[in-house]
Amino acid sequence: MMQSDGTMMQSGSTMMQSDGTMMQSVDKMMQSDGTMMQSDGTMMQSDSTMMQSDGKMMQSDGTMLQSDGTMMQIDGTMRQSGSTMMQNDGTMMQSDGTMMQSGRTMMQSDGTMKKNDSTMMQCGSTMIQNNKAVQ
Incomplete structure (x- = not known):
């Protein structure tokens, strides 16, 4: 009509x-x-992408893309556009296997922990600060 x-x-x-x-x-x-x-x-x-009124974008696999570019997956894991993954405990996992914790401590794939003040902690409790070993 x-x-x-x-x-x-x-x-x-x-x-x-x-x-x-x-x-x-x-x-x-x-x-x-x-x-x-x-x-x-x-x-x-x-393409089955769903944009919600709050600016979040939901894809057909249940992944939610937020307005800041962060992607929330079904299991609660958050992935950013640079393949950084934010886990539920606040740990950030990068695509190269490096883990960044909320206190700016970086856990590398070899077990070495690096803090933002250039302090490096190894599994054997040897601390290296500015290229000097400290026991």
Whole structure:
């Protein structure tokens, strides 16, 4: 059914407007670029990426991309765009196997711990500070 304002109403309560926007009876709006807007402000794109009204983006695998570029995975692990992974305890795991803890202590893959003041702690409790071994 074509209405006088150019809006098109179909028998399934789907409404096609003159700008290419389609309104369905379940309050989903299909725009001409293939983006679907739901009544709660969630935006669904054609690649199954979902943009929520708070700026978080949910992908079809359950990964949530937040507005700051951080990715939240189903298990609660957070991954940033540089392949840095934030774990539930605040530890950050980087793609090279280096672990950064919340106190700015860096755990390297060989078991060496490095603090932000250049202090290096090894498993044998030998501390190296500015290239000098301290027992």
